[in-house]
Amino acid sequence: MEVILLERVEKLGQIGDVVTVKNGFARNYLLPNKKALRANEANKKVFEANRAKIEADNASKRSDAEKASKDVDGKTVQLIRQASNTGQLYGSVSARDIVEALEAEGAKVAKSQVVLKAPIKAIGMHEVKVALHPEVSVTVKVNVARSPEEAELQAQGVDVMASMFERDEAGFTEAYDPNAEPGTIAEADEAEAVPAEAAAEGEEA
Numbered sequence: 001m002e003v004i005l006l007e008r009v010e011k012l013g014q015i016g017d018v019v020t021v022k023n024g025f026a027r028n029y030l031l032p033n034k035k036a037l038r039a040n041e042a043n044k045k046v047f048e049a050n051r052a053k054i055e056a057d058n059a060s061k062r063s064d065a066e067k068a069s070k071d072v073d074g075k076t077v078q079l080i081r082q083a084s085n086t087g088q089l090y091g092s093v094s095a096r097d098i099v100e101a102l103e104a105e106g107a108k109v110a111k112s113q114v115v116l117k118a119p120i121k122a123i124g125m126h127e128v129k130v131a132l133h134p135e136v137s138v139t140v141k142v143n144v145a146r147s148p149e150e151a152e153l154q155a156q157g158v159d160v161m162a163s164m165f166e167r168d169e170a171g172f173t174e175a176y177d178p179n180a181e182p183g184t185i186a187e188a189d190e191a192e193a194v195p196a197e198a199a200a201e202g203e204e205a
Contacts, residue, residue, distance in 0.1 A: 001026045002039035004047050008134040065133030073138035077101035078151045083123050087161045092119035
């Protein structure tokens with residue numbers, strides 16, 4: 001389907017561009033969200049007649065978004081969640097969770113503005129894009145941890161899961177005695193074997 005874009009759409013085009021998109025994408029997203037019009041002759045005339053107003057409205061919204069972005073860009077929010085020893089969450093962090101965490105920090109954004117391709121399902125520092133306007137996007141950091149102490153370590157740049165793995169490996173290495181003489185275990189086995197042989201001789205007697 002051919003449509004006329006009423007705002008910039010990522011990977012598609014700018015205001016006024018006539019582009020071809022899949023019918024489902026147009027019907028389910030672009031048209032109902034008033035991001036585009038069907039590209040028929042009537043709509044082309046309507047668009048051209050209103051182009052100046054559409055562009056002025058867009059510029060105004062972009063300006064508001066740029067001001068709002070100062071309160072959001074670079075913010076870090078902390079979310080404490082239960083997780084397994086491998087760092088996998090019991091559940092997940094959704095766009096709504098991020099919106100609520102940002103609001104608690106004084107940054108107001110809409111759920112639809114949080115660009116989360118999939119829910120967050122592991123602890124760690126996650127960068128999330130927030131599109132305040134089709135032409136204004138910022139990045140926030142979401143610090144997902146099992147405790148405030150763990151979150152603090154992650155905020156300092158510590159990879160908590162890697163550190164845990166290293167400690168486990170170190171524990172395994174410490175259990176091995178590098179000074180042990182070769183054959184020590186064999187000698188122990190030999191000592192255990194002597195009484196067994198003596199017992200056998202006793203039985204023969």
